[in-house]
Amino acid sequence: xxxxxxxxxxxxxxxxxxxxxxxxxxxxxxxxxxxxxxxxxxxxxxxxxxxxxxxxxxxxxxxxxxxxxxxxxxxxxxxxxxxxxxxxxxxxxxxxxxxxxxxxxxxxxxxxxxxxxxxxxxxxxxxxxxxxxxxxxxxxxxxxxxxxxxxxxxxxxxxxxxxxxxxxxxxxxxxxxxxxxxxxxxxxxxxxxxxxxxxxxxxxxxxxxxxxxxxxxxxxxxxxxxxxxxxxxxxxxxxxxxxxxxxxxxxxxxxxxxxxxxxxxxxxxxxxxxxxxxxxxxxxxxxxxxxxxxxxxxxxxxxxxxxxxxxxxxxxxxxxxxxxxxxxxxxxxxxxxxxxxxxxxxxxxxxxxxxxxxxxxxxxxxxxxxxxxxxxxxxxxxxxxxxxxxxxxxxxxxxxxxxxxxxxxxxxxxxxxxxxxxxxxxxxxxxxxxxxxxxxxxxxxxxxxxxxxxxxxxxxxxxxxxxxxxxxxxxxxxxxxxxxxxxxxxxxxxxxxxxxxxxxxxxxxxxxxxxxxxxxxxxxxxxxxxxxxxxxxxxxxxxxxxxxxxxxxxxxxxxxxxxxxxxxxxxxxxxxxxxxxxxxxxxxxx
Amino acid sequence: xxxxxxxxxxxxxxxxxxxxxxxxxxxxxxxxxxxxxxxxxxxxxxxxxxxxxxxxxxxxxxxxxxxxxxxxxxxxxxxxxxxxxxxxxxxxxxxxxxxxxxxxxxxxxxxxxxxxxxxxxxxxxxxxxxxxxxxxxxxxxxxxxxxxxxxxxxxxxxxxxxxxxxxxxxxxxxxxxxxxxxxxxxxxxxxxxxxxxxxxxxxxxxxxxxxxxxxxxxxxxxxxxxxxxxxxxxxxxxxxxxxxxxxxxxxxxxxxxxxxxxxxxxxxxxxxxxxxxxxxxxxxxxxxxxxxxxxxxxxxxxxxxxxxxxxxxxxxxxxxxxxxxxxxxxxxxxxxxxxxxxxxxxxxxxxxxxxxxxxxxxxxxxxxxxxxxxxxxxxxxxxxxx
Numbered sequence: 001x002x003x004x005x006x007x008x009x010x011x012x013x014x015x016x017x018x019x020x021x022x023x024x025x026x027x028x029x030x031x032x033x034x035x036x037x038x039x040x041x042x043x044x045x046x047x048x049x050x051x052x053x054x055x056x057x058x059x060x061x062x063x064x065x066x067x068x069x070x071x072x073x074x075x076x077x078x079x080x081x082x083x084x085x086x087x088x089x090x091x092x093x094x095x096x097x098x099x100x101x102x103x104x105x106x107x108x109x110x111x112x113x114x115x116x117x118x119x120x121x122x123x124x125x126x127x128x129x130x131x132x133x134x135x136x137x138x139x140x141x142x143x144x145x146x147x148x149x150x151x152x153x154x155x156x157x158x159x160x161x162x163x164x165x166x167x168x169x170x171x172x173x174x175x176x177x178x179x180x181x182x183x184x185x186x187x188x189x190x191x192x193x194x195x196x197x198x199x200x201x202x203x204x205x206x207x208x209x210x211x212x213x214x215x216x217x218x219x220x221x222x223x224x225x226x227x228x229x230x231x232x233x234x235x236x237x238x239x240x241x242x243x244x245x246x247x248x249x250x251x252x253x254x255x256x257x258x259x260x261x262x263x264x265x266x267x268x269x270x271x272x273x274x275x276x277x278x279x280x281x282x283x284x285x286x287x288x289x290x291x292x293x294x295x296x297x298x299x300x301x302x303x304x305x306x307x308x309x310x311x312x313x314x315x316x317x318x319x320x321x322x323x324x325x326x327x328x329x330x331x332x333x334x335x336x337x338x339x340x341x342x343x344x345x346x347x348x349x350x351x352x353x354x355x356x357x358x359x360x361x362x363x364x365x366x367x368x369x370x371x372x373x374x375x376x377x378x379x380x381x382x383x384x385x386x387x388x389x390x391x392x393x394x395x396x397x398x399x400x401x402x403x404x405x406x407x408x409x410x411x412x413x414x415x416x417x418x419x420x421x422x423x424x425x426x427x428x429x430x431x432x433x434x435x436x437x438x439x440x441x442x443x444x445x446x447x448x449x450x451x452x453x454x455x456x457x458x459x460x461x462x463x464x465x466x467x468x469x470x471x472x473x474x475x476x477x478x479x480x481x482x483x484x485x486x487x488x489x490x491x492x493x494x495x496x497x498x499x500x501x502x503x504x505x506x507x508x509x510x511x512x513x514x515x516x517x518x519x520x521x522x523x524x525x526x527x528x529x530x531x532x533x534x535x536x537x538x539x540x541x542x543x544x545x546x547x548x549x550x551x552x553x554x555x556x557x558x559x560x561x562x563x564x565x566x567x568x569x570x571x572x573x574x575x576x577x578x579x580x581x582x583x584x585x586x587x588x589x590x
Numbered sequence: 591x592x593x594x595x596x597x598x599x600x601x602x603x604x605x606x607x608x609x610x611x612x613x614x615x616x617x618x619x620x621x622x623x624x625x626x627x628x629x630x631x632x633x634x635x636x637x638x639x640x641x642x643x644x645x646x647x648x649x650x651x652x653x654x655x656x657x658x659x660x661x662x663x664x665x666x667x668x669x670x671x672x673x674x675x676x677x678x679x680x681x682x683x684x685x686x687x688x689x690x691x692x693x694x695x696x697x698x699x700x701x702x703x704x705x706x707x708x709x710x711x712x713x714x715x716x717x718x719x720x721x722x723x724x725x726x727x728x729x730x731x732x733x734x735x736x737x738x739x740x741x742x743x744x745x746x747x748x749x750x751x752x753x754x755x756x757x758x759x760x761x762x763x764x765x766x767x768x769x770x771x772x773x774x775x776x777x778x779x780x781x782x783x784x785x786x787x788x789x790x791x792x793x794x795x796x797x798x799x800x801x802x803x804x805x806x807x808x809x810x811x812x813x814x815x816x817x818x819x820x821x822x823x824x825x826x827x828x829x830x831x832x833x834x835x836x837x838x839x840x841x842x843x844x845x846x847x848x849x850x851x852x853x854x855x856x857x858x859x860x861x862x863x864x865x866x867x868x869x870x871x872x873x874x875x876x877x878x879x880x881x882x883x884x885x886x887x888x889x890x891x892x893x894x895x896x897x898x899x900x901x902x903x904x905x906x907x908x909x910x911x912x913x914x915x916x917x918x919x920x921x922x923x924x925x926x927x928x929x930x931x932x933x934x935x936x937x938x939x940x941x942x943x944x945x946x947x948x949x950x951x952x953x954x955x956x957x958x959x960x961x962x963x964x965x966x967x968x969x970x971x972x973x974x975x976x
Binding site: 045056057060063099100104106107137178186190192193197203204225228238239241280306307472473476544549550557558559560563 | 594595827828829830832833834836837838840841843844845847848849852855856857858859860861862865868869871872873875876877879880883884886887888890891905906907908909911912916951952953954955956961
């Protein structure tokens with residue numbers, strides 16, 4: 001799903017609510033909160049109480065303070081304050097501010113103020129630790145400072161950090177899939193082109209001989225050329241041309257070359273299925289709601305977080321998983337009143353949801369309603385007797401209700417299940433004294449699947465037609481194989497005789513430079529299929545290296561590392577490759 | 591069977607048999623651990639063998655002396671004469687009547703045979719076969735069949751019919767009339783014979799023997815297979831370059847498709863237009879997300895969106911390739927006070943359904959209205975009257 005449809009949907013939902021409420025659609029009035037100081041979800045995505053809004057405002061103001069800092073100590077102090085404020089909101093990372101700090105660092109480095117650049121980088125790292133963008137920006141600063149080796153090390157560190165970031169890692173894997181499939185298909189096409197370049201003359205001569213039996217020479221030439229090039233007239237002619245050539249060249253190919261051709265046919269048939277199955281998942285992963293959920297999981301507070309959560313609720317208004325997630329969000333923001341309402345809605349849909357029940361009990365406990373709290377915790381214990389957290393909470397509620405015997409018994413039961421955990425709770429739970437859970441946040445994969453199903457429901461016009469179209473492409477390799485075998489069995493003189501197929505010496509050329517500069521030519525002359533394919537694959541892989549991020553999906557990192565490393569590796573690799581080929585050719589020559 | 595390879599993977603007898611079966615003409619070079627041997631084939635039969643570390647004369651001397659066809663003293667005398675007189679030692683041996691030519695040829699054949707036997711004992715090395723239309727060999731040399739070499743007891747008289755000293759029909763021996771510009775010196779003995787198939791046009795031969803114009807003396811290296819032969823290729827079928835040209839065109843077009851329409855490479859079938867459009871849309875979505883983050887970072891620092899995307903590229907927030915969509919279409923970027931829009935263009939025309947716009951609305955860091963904290967209420971308090 002693109003951001004544009006999501007944003008359009010968000011605005012549509014807002015407009016619908018406003019129309020129903022008959023409120024003029026002006027931002028100021030729409031932002032007017034209802035009673036209790038809770039913001040309207042139409043504006044903020046999810047309801048935000050006044051303390052939370054004040055906390056967010058404080059973040060914004062502290063950021064402005066950081067921007068005007070001129071010293072490392074000042075910067076560290078403000079960053080500390082920022083993180084403390086974020087912690088109060090249940091968050092530990094501030095990615096937008098981290099990218100802002102990176103940009104400031106690079107700007108300072110360009111102006112020659114490397115001291116400022118370095119403490120800005122430190123601030124960026126503290127605000128959102130472990131990001132690859134920080135390492136890339138550090139590489140830029142080191143490069144500007146003249147430390148080329150350190151810069152290269154930072155670049156490599158940045159790429160390694162990429163694998164620790166879920167969204168970036170996922171997109172990188174998708175990019176690798178797209179790049180690899182593109183590489184194999186392009187190499188396959190070029191392999192067939194090389195085969196045609198080396199063996200085409202023999203094919204051409206055979207075609208001419210075939211048609212010259214019945215046609216005058218000029219007509220035979222025209223017909224042979226037409227036979228060779230007619231697939232260009234078809235839709236997607238560039239696809240059919242190499243496939244057709246692969247069938248024609250079947251008779252001139254060795255066993256290993258035929259194996260390569262069959263593998264390429266299968267790849268052509270199956271690659272589209274592989275790619276399309278992944279592309280819709282990527283669309284969901286890039287959508288604002290999934291971005292928001294992943295940020296919640298990592299406790300990253302970015303500017304549009306709450307608005308994107310509002311989009312999630314509007315897309316799946318009846319989903320128990322979404323309500324559970326939002327309830328946990330409210331709870332982490334200390335918006336217990338809003339959270340308990342959603343927990344109740346979850347329990348209406350999922351009566352056996354002990355996690356929502358537990359958190360409701362926690363809410364009752366915090367409100368001082370120990371009787372209700374005990375009831376909720378008892379329900380959880382009844383449903384899940386092995387829950388140490390429920391027994392611990394029950395003991396706390398008993399204790400505050402002066403039911404000390406029951407409290408001791410429950411605590412003992414909790415210790416019997418998980419003594420270490422109970423000790424940790426006793427040490428860490430100072431204010432709240434009650435254990436809560438983030439089960440809603442762990443339901444993110446379930447919500448993602450619901451989003452995907454929701455997306456597919458809007459997409460597919462006809463299941464049968466869709467199924468037919470999807471599975472049409474694997475039929476193509478079957479058809480090609482049948483054609484090739486039919487051509488061979490028909491005994492046409494297109495290299496189908498065993499003499500022609502095994503006559504590798506027929507294609508030999510004394511042109512050394514052709515073998516060096518044209519990858520796979522030597523192997524094509526020798527009939528080495530795998531060797532020929534890999535001879536094409538390696539230089540094509542090197543040439544395609546700088547295109548890695550462009551062929552698939554752009555990684556949405558906040559600071560771009562550029563593609564200089566890829567270009568350097570590609571150029572050096574190609575030079576080395578040509579050099580090795582030249583050396584091998586000279587070594588074998590007399 | 592490979593034209594070149596390693597003796598680790600392919601045994602030499604197999605290579606020799608293949609060349610013999612296919613009746614190839616050319617030179618097979620085998621590079622061993624300490625020597626290189628070149629075996630000359632004519633229509634699948636061996637007509638010469640040379641070693642790099644031992645000249646023909648040296649090998650022949652060992653054979654002739656060993657077979658008592660020539661004494662060591664006579665050979666030494668002939669060698670000394672050869673050093674002063676020049677020319678070919680083999681010709682000098684016959685001219686000075688040290689040995690009769692048939693005996694010389696038999697000795698040469700035996701020397702060749704022994705060299706081949708030595709070659710067959712090699713277990714490590716690389717080989718390569720250079721095909722050609724013409725090969726140099728000693729006139730009158732009785733070719734050695736590969737079977738004769740590999741299966742002792744099938745030699746002349748015991749196995750296949752003895753080979754004639756001239757190439758059998760349909761081959762025709764060329765004469766000087768075929769090359770009117772070649773005028774052999776009366777004193778120079780033509781040492782090479784060029785053979786070709788009936789009906790084939792004569793291929794111009796250059797620097798083959800001392801009989802060619804421009805050669806003052808017969809060059810002993812002229813018959814060595816280590817000298818490169820320069821032979822023009824015979825004429826082939828018309829427009830034979832067409833497959834090569836078409837293959838080159840295909841390669842170029844595939845490369846262009848990769849750069850301009852990468853989705854067409856992995857979703858190539860005509861019935862997959864919707865999947866291609868979906869993939870392109872998803873690729874654009876990822877790019878839009880990246881651009882959005884960059885633009886909002888700029889807004890966070892500067893308080894407004896950039897005037898154009900190049901500003902973001904210069905700041906390092908975007909790469910150069912991000913300034914156009916995955917299909918290579920340039921973006922039309924317009925920014926207002928609180929929002930911006932992006933649309934790919936074809937020429938000056940926007941592509942329908944691909945545009946996006948983003949605003950600061952809903953972003954608590956950028957939108958000043960987002961966090962309007964309610965002030966104290968100014969409405970009169972509600973008073974409950976008893």
